[in-house]
Amino acid sequence: MRPGSIESLRAIQGAIADALTPEIKSLYAQEAAQAVTMMVESLAAELDTAVADLTRDNDTLRRLLNHAAGVLRPAGESNAAAATVVNEIEETLAGPAAAELTITATTQENDRLRSALASLLEYVEDQQGEPDGERLAAVRNEAYRYLRVLALSGWSFFDVSGFRERIVQARAEQPE
Amino acid sequence: MLEERISAYLTAKLNAAEPVLVENLFRIPGGQSRETWSFDASWAEDGSAVSRGFIMRRDPDASLLESDRHLEFDVMDAVRPLGIPVPQMYWLEEDASLIERPFCMMERIDGCQASPTTVLMDPQFFPVRNQIAAQFADILGRIHRLDWRELGLKVLGTPPSPERCAELEVERWEEVVAKESLEPQPVLRAAFRWMRKNLPRPPHEVVLVHADYRTGNFLAHPSGEIRGILDWEMTHLGDPMEDVAWAAIRPWRWLGNEMVGGLMERRDFYRMYEESSGIAVDEEAVRFWEVLGNAKLAAIFLTGGRSYCEGRTRSTMMAFIARNTRRLELEILDLMGV
Numbered sequence: 001m002r003p004g005s006i007e008s009l010r011a012i013q014g015a016i017a018d019a020l021t022p023e024i025k026s027l028y029a030q031e032a033a034q035a036v037t038m039m040v041e042s043l044a045a046e047l048d049t050a051v052a053d054l055t056r057d058n059d060t061l062r063r064l065l066n067h068a069a070g071v072l073r074p075a076g077e078s079n080a081a082a083a084t085v086v087n088e089i090e091e092t093l094a095g096p097a098a099a100e101l102t103i104t105a106t107t108q109e110n111d112r113l114r115s116a117l118a119s120l121l122e123y124v125e126d127q128q129g130e131p132d133g134e135r136l137a138a139v140r141n142e143a144y145r146y147l148r149v150l151a152l153s154g155w156s157f158f159d160v161s162g163f164r165e166r167i168v169q170a171r172a173e174q175p176e
Numbered sequence: 177m178l179e180e181r182i183s184a185y186l187t188a189k190l191n192a193a194e195p196v197l198v199e200n201l202f203r204i205p206g207g208q209s210r211e212t213w214s215f216d217a218s219w220a221e222d223g224s225a226v227s228r229g230f231i232m233r234r235d236p237d238a239s240l241l242e243s244d245r246h247l248e249f250d251v252m253d254a255v256r257p258l259g260i261p262v263p264q265m266y267w268l269e270e271d272a273s274l275i276e277r278p279f280c281m282m283e284r285i286d287g288c289q290a291s292p293t294t295v296l297m298d299p300q301f302f303p304v305r306n307q308i309a310a311q312f313a314d315i316l317g318r319i320h321r322l323d324w325r326e327l328g329l330k331v332l333g334t335p336p337s338p339e340r341c342a343e344l345e346v347e348r349w350e351e352v353v354a355k356e357s358l359e360p361q362p363v364l365r366a367a368f369r370w371m372r373k374n375l376p377r378p379p380h381e382v383v384l385v386h387a388d389y390r391t392g393n394f395l396a397h398p399s400g401e402i403r404g405i406l407d408w409e410m411t412h413l414g415d416p417m418e419d420v421a422w423a424a425i426r427p428w429r430w431l432g433n434e435m436v437g438g439l440m441e442r443r444d445f446y447r448m449y450e451e452s453s454g455i456a457v458d459e460e461a462v463r464f465w466e467v468l469g470n471a472k473l474a475a476i477f478l479t480g481g482r483s484y485c486e487g488r489t490r491s492t493m494m495a496f497i498a499r500n501t502r503r504l505e506l507e508i509l510d511l512m513g514v
Contacts, residue, residue, distance in 0.1 A: 031493065035493045035495075118362035151509060153502065159503070162430055164433075170506065
């Protein structure tokens with residue numbers, strides 16, 4: 001068996017840590033080496049499941065946006081801002097799914113869907129405290145629940161500094 | 177060679193008879209918005225040998241943030257005589273032909289540490305942590321007590337009304353996110369809308385806001401004394417709670433627990449700050465400003481990421497940090513209570 005992507009990334013990390021960093025005298029270069037090591041760590045945490053994660057994300061986003069469009073559509077008959085959001089969601093959902101199972105193609109689809117989600121959330125936040133706000137509570141909760149899962153994913157240097165205890169707690173609270 | 181260019185510059189500036197000797201030049205890590213270089217310079221003055229440590233802050237090839245170099249220089253120069261510990265500022269040069277890019281020179285404060293890892297985890301600082309914490313709160317209070325009108329700094333621009341302080345910062349950082357993002361940002365866009373719906377009570381008075389006041393941006397001496405407050409490049413007139421919140425946001429709680437700046441309990445920070453500033457901490461306002469602070473930090477990271485992707489910098493750090501906005505989003509969602 002040859003070393004796969006993850007093993008190769010670990011080899012890069014190992015070389016930086018064992019062979020290169022001890023030879024570096026400049027503090028600035030040491031910081032750069034540390035940044036590379038951490039960047040490799042973050043890539044290694046995502047690489048193996050990247051396409052599967054993005055595909056699952058895209059499915060979730062499509063369901064979420066479809067539900068949101070259904071909730072917003074009646075408001076869109078009398079509210080131009082709601083109608084604009086519904087149109088954007090409908091156009092996005094009518095667009096093609098990723099043609100290939102590559103990181104690039106699934107990311108492009110993800111970006112389109114997240115762009116519609118951003119417009120939706122802007123509208124939802126604008127409605128807080130307004131008559132329409134309560135009707136949108138389920139959509140709001142669903143969207144933020146999804147974004148929370150995403151915000152907890154992967155590896156970040158914050159996990160070993162300011163967010164250390166918060167991440168442990170948040171992951172323990174996360175539903176299976 | 178950079179040493180030679182610095183030497184030529186200093187020789188002319190100091191009117192030295194012989195070329196100024198520049199030694200031990202090295203780039204200090206961090207300071208992504210300006211390159212920070214340290215060196216020793218020696219020359220003869222009135223027949224006597226003079227040696228001095230310098231810091232040069234030079235514009236980078238690309239930055240985490242576009243900021244006015246006059247702002248930082250003029251404000252640091254103005255607050256120093258008023259007892260705020262900052263390095264003495266020497267010269268600001270906009271002529272890029274001198275040392276490749278615009279730069280400023282300032283005093284190097286020796287024997288101190290800025291790195292949060294050192295200040296918080298090096299055993300030599302353990303016995304003085306409470307002392308550092310107290311000064312951290314006290315100096316912030318003193319900055320907010322300064323009469324900025326007396327500073328007479330045009331570079332600070334027109335002061336906002338207290339009612340507009342928060343809105344202006346929301347507008348500013350929302351614009352940065354819109355301009356610099358390379359991908360859609362649903363959390364940040366929602367957060368800016370949330371902020372507009374949840375603007376804080378206006379402050380009683382507009383103060384000089386440091387805008388990057390945190391562990392990592394001060395020089396601590398092992399004696400427990402803070403001898404320099406650094407990185408004033410985002411300073412502006414605004415709401416004092418902006419600084420209180422920024423100092424307290426999770427990314428700067430380096431020890432990974434709830435201690436503000438890795439230094440002290442939040443209630444102690446508030447108490448010491450209130451004693452020093454005479455300004456009551458508005459906890460609801462702090463919550464708003466923490467949302468803004470995390471969004472602002474994300475905006476700064478995104479700016480670095482765009483600079484890297486567009487080839488304006490080869491800095492590994494800029495490429496790396498832009499991959500770390502998710503945790504800031506988590507914190508924003510927590511603070512929004514959603």
